[in-house]
Amino acid sequence: MTKQLRQTTDPNTSGDFAPGWYVVGSSRALESQPKPVLLNGLPLVTFRDSLGQSVALLDRCAHRNAPLSAGRVVEGNIQCHYHGWQFDGGGECKAVPGLCGTAEHPARRVPAFACRDAQGWVWVYSEPDVDPGFEPYAIPCADEPGYLTIREHLTMPGPLDAVAENALDVPHTAFVHAGLFRKNKDRQPIEVVIRALDGGVEAEFIGEERPKGLVGHILAPRGGEVFHWDRFLLPGIAQVEYRLGEGSHIITTAALTPRTRNVTDLFATVAVKVAVPNPVLRTLFKPIAMHILKQDMEILRRQTEQVERFGAEEFASTEIDVLGLRIKKLLREAATGKQSPAPDERRIKMLV
Numbered sequence: 001m002t003k004q005l006r007q008t009t010d011p012n013t014s015g016d017f018a019p020g021w022y023v024v025g026s027s028r029a030l031e032s033q034p035k036p037v038l039l040n041g042l043p044l045v046t047f048r049d050s051l052g053q054s055v056a057l058l059d060r061c062a063h064r065n066a067p068l069s070a071g072r073v074v075e076g077n078i079q080c081h082y083h084g085w086q087f088d089g090g091g092e093c094k095a096v097p098g099l100c101g102t103a104e105h106p107a108r109r110v111p112a113f114a115c116r117d118a119q120g121w122v123w124v125y126s127e128p129d130v131d132p133g134f135e136p137y138a139i140p141c142a143d144e145p146g147y148l149t150i151r152e153h154l155t156m157p158g159p160l161d162a163v164a165e166n167a168l169d170v171p172h173t174a175f176v177h178a179g180l181f182r183k184n185k186d187r188q189p190i191e192v193v194i195r196a197l198d199g200g201v202e203a204e205f206i207g208e209e210r211p212k213g214l215v216g217h218i219l220a221p222r223g224g225e226v227f228h229w230d231r232f233l234l235p236g237i238a239q240v241e242y243r244l245g246e247g248s249h250i251i252t253t254a255a256l257t258p259r260t261r262n263v264t265d266l267f268a269t270v271a272v273k274v275a276v277p278n279p280v281l282r283t284l285f286k287p288i289a290m291h292i293l294k295q296d297m298e299i300l301r302r303q304t305e306q307v308e309r310f311g312a313e314e315f316a317s318t319e320i321d322v323l324g325l326r327i328k329k330l331l332r333e334a335a336t337g338k339q340s341p342a343p344d345e346r347r348i349k350m351l352v
Contacts, residue, residue: 016161018334020235021136023121023255023267026153030054030122034078036069038259039124044113045069046122050076055089056113056124062093068110089115091129119143120151121255121267126235137237139253141271147249148278150270150286154293155263157301160236160256161331163264165324166296167238167254168230170205170352176295180288187351192322196342200233201326208352232327234334248274262304268293320350 017040024037024046034047036059043059045068057078059069066082073079077086077094086095086103091112096103111128116136120143123136143149156163166172173180174187190207205228227243236256243249250272257265270289274281307313317325326343333339 016328016331016335017126017258018235018331019126020334021116021123021125021132022236022257023265024056024124024257025122026151026267027054027117027120027122032073034069034071034073036067037124039126040258041260043067043069044124045078046115046124047073047078048076049089053089054115054117054122056115056122057087057089057091058111058113058128060110061085062087062108062110063096119269121269137233137253137255139255139269139271140241141249141251141273142253142269144271147271147273148281148285150268150272150282150289152268152270152290152293154266154268154297155259156266156297157262158264158304159262160258160264161324161328162300162303163256163266164232164236164238164254164327165321166300167266168203168232168240168323168327170230170322170350171320172299174352176299177292180292189349190352192320192348192350193345194322194326194348195345197231197233199330200231200237201323201330202229202231203322204229205352230323232323232330234330246275250274262308266293319348322348322350 022039024039024044025035029035030046030048032048034045037044037046044056045059046054046056049055057068059067061068061080061082063080063083063085066080068078068080068087071079071081074086077088079086079095084095084097085093085108087110088094089112091110093103093105093108096108113128114125114130114132116123118136119139125132141147158166188207188209190205193204193206195202195204208226208228225245229241231237231239231241233239236258238254238256239252241251250270253269255267255269257267259265272281272285276284
């Protein structure tokens with residue numbers, strides 16, 4: 001992001017901001033009227049052009065800095081509410097009411113951000129006026145035959161790294177989600193293999209039994225062997241994948257977008273394939289999943305308030321905090337452009 005645009009962001013946003021594609025909203029929710037969004041404190045406006053394509057501009061008119069999101073879309077251009085200037089999806093000024101000459105001029109441009117509709121979401125690339133040269137992350141199994149696909153947007157209290165760690169943290173599930181995922185008794189030892197991915201990190205859990213809570217019974221009523229992976233991929237993908245007996249498969253992909261320093265938008269895509277018919281599964285599974293997410297929201301709210309109360313993070317960690325420190329490291333290196341060699345594969349033991 002250019003220095004000029006960095007200065008427009010909220011001074012309280014996180015410094016560990018990795019460039020890349022971020023989800024800013026639902027494709028279905030983006031219609032003919034402009035919609036304001038915040039990307040790491042930077043105000044953007046999204047709308048659809050004359051071809052129905054999603055576009056994103058800096059939410060600031062080049063004329064007198066009025067918010068473009070307060071205007072309206074006219075024949076695919078966004079019109080400022082103040083003096084009626086119009087800008088196309090590329091940020092070019094297309095109309096200046098009352099001006100006898102041409103409206104287009106480099107000084108009248110509004111920075112534009114690459115924007116895509118993909119997998120039910122609107123994705124925006126974080127750097128202005130560039131072609132990233134690659135497409136947004138392809139969410140696995142979404143809308144594939146045989147899968148129930150659920151999409152939800154939640155506003156999570158906390159910075160992106162804290163929300164990502166929470167989504168991929170096994171030990172907290174026996175306490176925050178007691179009875180839903182795991183129980184805090186009769187724990188069994190398992191092995192965890194932590195390995196580097198291209199632009200990310202993965203933890204594979206080996207020797208895990210079917211989760212003893214309600215979710216495990218719904219997804220795999222007859223039990224069976226469990227295959228479990230947690231992944232983090234830059235700039236903000238947190239993914240949990242389970243394969244449980246008799247072909248049951250669930251993969252939850254959370255696209256995390258920092259709104260401000262301590263607010264992260266979580267855009268979840270859950271793809272589930274089990275023996276239960278999809279209408280029945282939706283009735284059972286979605287309310288439970290939303291209850292789990294709301295429990296996570298509450299513990300993150302308390303954690304964030306404590307960090308603010310004491311003025312800084314003071315975290316002590318052990319080896320069973322499997323991915324948290326690596327997520328912080330990946331984000332820090334992506335933000336600074338300084339990448340250290342990927343750590344070797346590591347194996348640890350833990351009780352679940």
